[in-house]
Amino acid sequence: METNFNDIKQLWQSKKASSLDLRVLIQSLRQTEKSQKRERICIVLSTPATVGFLFWVMPWRESAGILVSLILIAMIMIWATWLAYSSRLKPVDSTESFNNQAYLTTQITRLKYRYRIAQRHMYTYGIVLCVALNISYFILLEPVEAWIRVLIHIGLTAAVMGFMHRSLKKRLKKYDLSIKPAIKTLEELLAQR
């Protein structure tokens, strides 16, 4: 049997990779790297830019309510950026530092985390956003008649939460077809050990 397995080894090792044009490969790797870096920078910069813009246009010095509202918006935006960064945009995913077992465990945790973000955390984001916007509108709409104010508050809340719910439902549907089966397969792989 051993001799026979040595033949199999020789057979296996006889296969060589067809050569690639390394220069072209490296060039495209560098381009991908650059565009990913740009994407990360844009996401990281968009949060302070939006918060800065809101602070610039809103009369936060005149009202403590508006200030609270802006702080809430800034906090949830930073939190959402952190969620996006930690679940998808980290430049290194530790593929190289784990053995198979540890790698599978981290991959499962990571995928479950992504699913949980869409299932739970983004709703929290929507609720806090609604609270913050309603605080601002409550102050800004002070001169308007009460029934109009109530309608605007209800309409605003329904629009934000409705939009969040629709887009999250769509995302979860996509995740049910991609992330969930992947988690299941990875768990099966882990169970083999």
Add this chain to the structure above:
Amino acid sequence: MTKSSKETQFEAIYRDHRDKVYRLCLGFVRDKDTADDLFQEILIKVWRHLDSFRQESDISTWIYRIAYNTALTFSAREKKLTGNQTELPEGLDLREPEIGSDEQEALIQRLYYSISELPELDRVIATLLLENTPYKTIAEISGISENYVAVKVNRIKATLTQKLNPQPHGNQLQ
């Protein structure tokens, strides 16, 4: 690390390890085009992680870790796309070996197919074993004990030898 030194290191890794990594791909997926995709994905990850390589481990163990971890998630994605099909893939030449130049290629195809039929952990061990990797390194990469590797190796050797040897009756791949 400067740009040029990263490129030099990547080129050296590619030169020294491409055949092993490519064979691993062929053992993990069932057709050449998918193996090429996996090969490229591994190269991309090696490039992306090269800056974080700290010389703490042997470079081949480091590359194998990337390659096998990528292959595992790739194969999980592929399984999701194709289902748990066990039928023979299109284009796979599983003809009986003939005397002549086709014989070795047919045997190689049979070997890939036999390996791809193994459970994923066994595939990792089988492909490392076929590259003469020591048990200690196999254990480090797969995350199981050396003793368990030894047990698995015996079973894998028996399975592959049986599948690659002509049977007097019936299909060799049964």
